[in-house]
Amino acid sequence: MFRKITPLLFFIFILAGRSHAQVPFFKLFQVDKERNGIRVQKLIRDDKGFIWLGTSEGLYKFNGIEFSKITTEFVRDSSVTALFEDSHRKIWVGFRSGKIATIENNEVKLFVPAGKLPKTSIHAFLEDKDSRVWISTNGEGVFRYSNGKLDNISSKDGLSDDYTYDLALTADSAIWIGTDQGISICKMKEGKCEFKNLTTADGLPDNIVRVLLPDGNDNMWIGMQDKGICNYHQKEKTFVVPEALANWNYGQVNCLVKTENNLWIGTENDGIVDFSIGNRESVRHFVSGENVKLSKINDLLEDGEYNIWIADNNQFVRSSGEQFNFMANNESNVMVENEEHEKMEQFHFIHTLLKDHFGNLWFTPDQGLVKLSLDAGSHEQLKKFKIIPGKDLVDITALYEDRYGYLWIGTMGRGIYRMNILTGSFIKLRGDSSTEKASILSIAGNDDDLWFAGLEGIKRFRIENGETDRVSIHAIELNDIQNFGRNYVYSIFIDSRRRVWFGTDDEGLIVYDKGKFTSYTTADGLRSNVIYSVTEDPTGNIWFSTLKAGIYMFDGKTFVNYSAGEGLSDLNVYSIASDQYGNITIVNKHGIDVLDPATGLFSYYDRSVGIEEINADLNSITKDKDHTIWIGCEAGIIRIRPSAMKKIRQPQTVLNSAAIFMEQVDHLHQNRFSYDENNLTFSYNGLWFSDPEKVFYQYKLEGYNNTWISSRDRSITYPKLSPGKYTFIVRSSLNSRFSHAQEARYSFVITPPFWQLWWFKTIIALIGVAALRLYVSNRERRIKHLDQLQKEKIEFQFETLRNQVNPHFLFNSFNTLISIIEESPKVAVEYVERLSEFFRNIVMYREKDVITLKEEIELLDTYFFLQKKRYGQNLEMKMEVPEEIKNTRFVPPLTLQLLMENAVKHNSVSKETPLLVEIFLNRHGKLVIKNNTNRKITKEESSGMGLQNIISRFKLLSDRTVEIKSTDEYFEVSIPLLKEE
Amino acid sequence: MISATSNSLHGLIDLEKRTFALRILIRSFKGFNSGLQHEHFNENYLESEKFPDASFRGKIIEQDDFTQDGKYSVRAKGILSLHGVEQERIIKSEVTVLNGNIHVESKFIILVPDHDIKVPRVVHEKVASEILIEVKADFKKKTEN
Structure with missing residues (x-):
């Protein structure tokens, strides 16, 4: 049995805590490894979940892993002092120089509306209920943009001061403007601002109002230059300074972010003040953490995963916000x-x-x-x-x-x-x-x-x-x-x-x-x-x-x-x-x-x-x-x-871009591609700023492969997609379960080439039918016509033959023969045999429309033999025609002979200027007769009939034409070879 | 610690418009621990040949009525120009008005890097990156023209 005993122990010692003990987790991020001293000045989170950073060195877009620089080369001073996304997902970028840029569908544009443009730092943007955009500036009052025109509203119009820091929209559609002289509240009356100003005279603790943060139920949090924070209750029209913040000694307020129960206050040079709103108000003050020193806080942002991002003047930091805090955790003792x-x-x-x-x-x-x-x-x-x-x-x-x-x-x-x-x-x-x-x-x-x-x-x-x-x-x-x-x-x-x-x-x-x-x-x-x-x-x-x-x-x-x-x-x-x-x-x-x-x-x-x-x-x-x-x-x-952190969040799945052959396309608006634009690359993100490396992906391309493919990559390429309808779907999760995962999808069409399209096929079919009818109706007429041509051809051939047996040839042949007889009677006999063979063949072939290439070449050989005897080494012929071709292809008789004769006729054939005749097939299957040219100084009389004759004959026999190429170096005739009908 | 003083601050306050302009010649600072320091101050750090003066001009935030005798704690907001670099500053000042004359006292800090003042690495440890400025100024009433 227990019984009580006298109280014997006493408490031994008291340790008086000095600094607060609970701190969030801080993690440092480097915005651009290639540039030092980048100061992050503004933060926003866009509709898709990306974080945008306005820095002293320009604009960056952050997906949790990479910071991509957005180029704004049209501004000389790229220091960004304001960022905003309007209800149409257009990003507004305000620069220190007073310049403004907008970004829509990845397209960055300098904002140049009609009207007077600001010349001093842009401090804030705001969109009102009528989609007008308001711009606050450092010394020029505010500007209002509507219908493509920018209007300036300054102290002349009743604004309390031209130095304006922040803008806020209240439930009653009033525009609140924080200035050096309190708060100006603009209510639109007939397109003009009707101002009501709140100053120290109305109970505002401090006239320099740097931050305005509307708070759900008709209240407004106000961050000031000297007096810290107060809350304006619109119904009671009173300014209330929370008790825990009554003796404010943290200096100028630069930014505010509100979480479920807390207000994080970024100061000019004293880190962050974390104020718990509620029954028991308490204050924490963060100036350091592991590797992190917080002094000048330019901006704060809650990322949707309950983390709070801190744009310190020297560091870009993610904190665990209010979710996780640590006491006596390692460094922060x-x-x-x-x-x-x-x-x-x-x-x-x-x-x-x-x-x-x-x-x-x-x-x-x-x-x-x-x-x-x-x-x-x-x-x-x-x-x-x-x-x-x-x-x-x-x-x-x-x-x-x-x-x-x-x-x-x-x-x-x-x-x-x-x-x-x-x-x-x-x-x-x-x-x-x-x-x-x-x-x-x-x-x-x-x-x-x-x-x-x-x-x-x-x-x-x-x-x-x-x-x-x-x-x-x-x-x-x-x-x-x-x-x-x-x-x-x-x-x-x-x-x-x-x-x-x-x-x-x-x-x-x-x-x-x-x-x-x-x-x-x-x-x-x-x-x-x-x-x-x-x-x-x-x-x-x-x-x-x-x-x-x-x-x-x-x-x-x-x-x-x-x-x-x-x-x-x-x-x-x-x-x-x-x-x-x-x-x-x-x-x-x-x-x-x-x-x-x-x-x-x-x-x-x-x-x-x-x-x-x-x-x-x-x-x-x-x-x-x-x-x-x-x-x-x-x-x-x-x-x-x-x-x-009441809602368990999943990564936000975003399709970043689609690219054709690595060339980015506007995937929001373009979804039709031609048959040869069929190499598609998709890059996507499961935005999870807490730990981006933890994200798993699954994707599929419906129309190509209907099963989910698991991956940890953030891009996929589909090469050689055939024409068709496709939908690319990607989803992301923190584990291998995807049942509640968010999806991003993109449907597109790859169109077939025109020759595969129905209308093209139809037209071709119609043309075919028409052509057939035309053919049938013309056939008879054409046969008659051909008969006529045949007749003409024979007459023509005969005429040719007559020309061929020209006296020059005979005369030259006889002269050659005489010299050979003296030298070698044996060869002379052969010469005469060949000469007679030549004439016999001419007579034999003249009746025919065509002869085989073989027969023609034999004839040419004979002719060449006769000429060779006359010119000796100075005349050469090189023939490269496959045997198979010789037997199966046809030419009009005497074609080659005529061309060879022309070559000898028009060129000087001597030891200094030898003549080479080459005969070969070109890649189009035409037979080429080519000779080097050394034009005779005294031209032998020529009617030009020979070549014209060949061209005409081929025209009758083939739809392929004879091609003639003449240069200073060579003369070349390509003749089509005919196949047996 | 290095200190130097000057008696040649000039300026104007317009009580109606609540604006002010102050100007001081860099060369007018006397003191320092040695002549060499003085020389460095003018030639190396503040380059007074190139940027002979420093100025602060702007407006007074508080709406106090300075025609009434009394003590006022006010903030002066304006452009502080030093070493050719302009910085927007809000500086707290104590203003005492007596018989129409105004006495202003103020203390503030200038961060050396803010004004692009380059301190050689060798003396980096010896020279503070913060400069404490103390201002005491008396303004006499100026009659119209």
Whole structure:
């Protein structure tokens, strides 16, 4: 039996926390490796999700991985001072020089409307309800753009000052303009501004109004030059400075971003002030983090994944925003102070933690007990307690706050303590040695009912005199406990129906309900009997985590397992917690998964938000009444705000570009390509700024391949697409499940070539029919005509023959013969034989229309022999005609002979100027007779009849023509060879 | 620490328009720890041959009525020109008005890199990148023409 003992321990020492302790994770990004000193000045996120950076060195577009420079060479000074996307997805870029550019469908244009153009820095853009664009400038008032015309509105028109910083549109369609002299509110009346000005006279704390941020319900956040932040309540017409920001000493406000519950304020030279709006306003101040120094904040942006991007003058930084914050995490230690000197305190190996109802966070680093008062205004107070006097240390492994506001402390091997939170006094619960030396892993309770679990199994007690320090507890016998809970019990969880759940080491999940224990083990279908952590979601389902089998949901009837296949990143889950949205936070050794059971979607948080290898202790997790989740791990404490990340996000799938043969096309407007524009490249992104490398893709090209192809590449090329209709679809996910993945699609058509088109085919068919009819009707006429031609031809041939036997030839032949007779009578005989053969052949062939090429060549050979005898070495003939051709092709008789004769006739044939006649087939199948030319000085008389004769004859026989080529070097005649009919 | 002073600040305040213009010759600064420092200041750092003066001109933000005697805390916003580089600055000043005469006191910091003032690497450690400026000025009432 336990009994109370006198309070014997006292709290040992107080450590006064100086600096705030919780910081987000910061990660540095380098915008352009090739250029130093780029200052990021403006940030926007476009409709598709890309982040645009206006920098001192021009404009960049960021997809999470690459910064692509947008060239604006038409402006000399490329320093960007304002960025905006209008409702038509047009990006407006304002430059320091006063120049303005617009970007639409990747096309960058200088903005040159009619009217006076600004000459000083552009500070802001705004689109009003009527799609007019407003432009604020540094010294020239504001400009209003509508109907292609720019109008200047300045102090002459009632604007409070010409130096204008920011623009905002309110629900009542008024334009708010922050100036050096307060706020000017323009309401349009008959196309003109009717101004109402708010100044210090109206209660505005500071006349230099640098930032205006409309806040949902008719309120306006106002960032000022000297007096920090105030909120204008439009209904009450009052300016309210939040109490926590009343003594503003962070200097000029440059920018604001609002998250679910917080306002991040970027200052001119004092980093970021994070103000929690709500019942308990508090302020955090960030000026540094690991590798990061924050001083002049030019702009802030929330990226849709709950990260906040910081454009510091020297660094471009992503922060985990309000989602994940760290305490005593590695570099960013908590600065604590003791009596003698300041010392850096690191909190390691936090076994357990608890947020009490006073708002204190209790945790147990390195065998100590620490209280962090989070409600002490802007500064957090740290107190360190020691529960065992002297140098003796103990591991504290379980914490529980009872209904009386007392803290129960379970230790490893040293039993149980109870502490008065307000006074800090302890008592140790005395009893038998097993109780005094108990090792406690979990404590839970209900009213005066108290459950302990640990290495010795389960124990149940009833509290008496709980409202005082003189508490006493009585053990309650558990009927069938001998059958359960003999092994280690890791956790106790009491659900909304007062059922008590136990996660055990080898006995599965045990529940105590209505005086009865029930266990669920592998026999009931579980895949593990080691249960670490139990929780309940808002709909009453029980969730628990296992060793090596992931997590389970139990609705009272069936168990649903979430394992690797469902997207769980690690099957060994140390602790789980549900949040107010029903999402389940799952802690493993390497990081944190968050599951949305409604969709089955997972978000993964690890190195991307600075929680790599967290080594969280088993069940070192607690939830407070603000639904914040605290996790103790090896290197410190992680604070998770479910409200800052309530929706599980998926990567935003964007089709960046389509390209034909690497040439980009405007894929928003062009979707028809011709048959030879059939090499398409698509590049796409799953925008996931938290960790872009984590994105998986699937794509398909409907019309080409209808199955999804998984990839980690961000582009794909389809070469040689045949004509047809296609739809390219790509989707992205953080795991291999794509059921809720966002898709981007692009449909296009590759048109067939004209000769494959129906209209072309039809026309060809019609022409064919017409041609046939024409042919038939003409045929008869043509036959008659041909007969006529035949007759003429014969006459013509005869005429030719007569010409051939010209006296010159005979005369020359006889002269040659005479000289040969003298030299060699034998050869002379041959010569005469050949001469007679020649004439015989002429006579023989003259009757014929055509003769074979072979016959013609033989005739030519004879003729050549006769001439060769006369000219000797000075006349050569080179013949390269395949035998097959000789036998199957035809020519009009004497064609070649005539051409050879011409060559000899028109050229001087001598030792100095030898004549070479080449006969060969060209690549068109024509027979070429080519000779080098050495024109005779005295021309032999020539009627030109020979060549003309050949041309005419071929015209009658073939539709292919005789070609004649004459140059200074050579003379060439190509004749078509005829095939047998 | 290196310090130097000058007594030749000239300027005007127009109380109606709430504008002002101030000008000072760089060469008029006296003091320094040594003659060499003075020489460096003029020739190397501020290049007073090329940029002989510094100026600050602009407007007064606060709407106080300076015709009434009293102390006012105001912000002067304008263009600060030094070493040929112009910077837009908002500078806090304490203004005391007595019998129509105005006394202005102000302290502000100029960042050396902001004005493109090049400090040789050798002396980089010795010369601060921030210059603290203290201004005390008395303005006498000027009658119309």
